[in-house]
Amino acid sequence: MKDLRVAAVQMISGPDVAANLATAGRLIADAAAQGAQLAALPEYFPLIGAADADRLAARERVGAGPIQDFLADAARKYGIWLVGGSIPTHADDAHKLRNTCLVFDDAGRQVARYDKIHLFGFATGTERYDEAATIEAGAEPVAFDSPWGRIGLGICYDLRFPELFRALGQLDLLVLPAAFTETTGRAHWELLLRARAVENQCYVVTSAQGGRHPNGRVTHGNSMVIDPWGDILARLDKGEGVAVAELSAARLAEVRSSLPALQHRKLKT
Numbered sequence: 001m002k003d004l005r006v007a008a009v010q011m012i013s014g015p016d017v018a019a020n021l022a023t024a025g026r027l028i029a030d031a032a033a034q035g036a037q038l039a040a041l042p043e044y045f046p047l048i049g050a051a052d053a054d055r056l057a058a059r060e061r062v063g064a065g066p067i068q069d070f071l072a073d074a075a076r077k078y079g080i081w082l083v084g085g086s087i088p089t090h091a092d093d094a095h096k097l098r099n100t101c102l103v104f105d106d107a108g109r110q111v112a113r114y115d116k117i118h119l120f121g122f123a124t125g126t127e128r129y130d131e132a133a134t135i136e137a138g139a140e141p142v143a144f145d146s147p148w149g150r151i152g153l154g155i156c157y158d159l160r161f162p163e164l165f166r167a168l169g170q171l172d173l174l175v176l177p178a179a180f181t182e183t184t185g186r187a188h189w190e191l192l193l194r195a196r197a198v199e200n201q202c203y204v205v206t207s208a209q210g211g212r213h214p215n216g217r218v219t220h221g222n223s224m225v226i227d228p229w230g231d232i233l234a235r236l237d238k239g240e241g242v243a244v245a246e247l248s249a250a251r252l253a254e255v256r257s258s259l260p261a262l263q264h265r266k267l268k269t
């Protein structure tokens with residue numbers, strides 16, 4: 001790995017795609033002004049609307065579309081690698097969407113695509129989420145090479161499934177766009193993020209939605225940058241903003257050599 005300055009972008013997206021893209025653009029500019037070489041946007045950054053139909057209407061085909069143009073242009077304009085949160089893309093099932101994370105390099109070229117594999121389901125007396133009703137699950141774990149090292153991708157609920165990240169082999173950085181609920185986030189978010197960093201001995205950057213959205217949903221925020229020892233290097237609470245931190249190659253090497261747990265694995269499934 002090489003040293004890398006990263007930015008986790010936090011938003012409170014609403015139903016207006018143009019307004020959300022304008023906010024994302026402003027925050028990416030802020031990240032670049034703070035020297036970030038890679039920035040990550042939150043899950044659903046272009047749109048958190050009132051109805052599922054809104055997301056279906058905003059679907060794009062991977063390779064072309066106004067949200068993808070925005071991401072490619074911003075990456076080029078600021079000379080920054082962009083993990084583009086997630087956007088709604090077309091699925092095999094015409095009535096569903098894929099929740100897709102696209103990554104653009106600093107020349108605006110798409111270099112990776114990950115479709116969220118684990119679909120969130122949660123029901124209590126007061127809250128209900130059933131992503132499988134409208135989202136088609138992806139099937140492929142995804143990691144890609146960057147000038148700074150190997151980067152793995154996951155989206156939100158994927159955080160709960162450690163085998164997804166183990167399937168990616170040795171990662172230097174895991175980037176996880178999210179829109180975690182306030183209820184489950186308060187209980188599990190930091191615990192799970194730090195566990196993924198420690199058990200995979202890699203950096204974790206998570207870019208989340210954080211606040212009360214116009215549709216009434218409340219997301220947990222707490223975008224973070226975490227080091228391979230589990231220490232939190234940068235963190236936001238609620239609200240829009242950018243958390244910037246420096247990822248040190250020397251620190252990563254130190255953690256892996258002092259505690260070579262990945263080399264001590266016995267059950268390699």
Ligand SMILES: O=C(O)CCC(=O)C(=O)O
Binds near residue numbers: 155
């Ligand atoms: O895993 C959780 O508790 C929250 C997941 C979530 O909100 C999502 O995947 O959108």
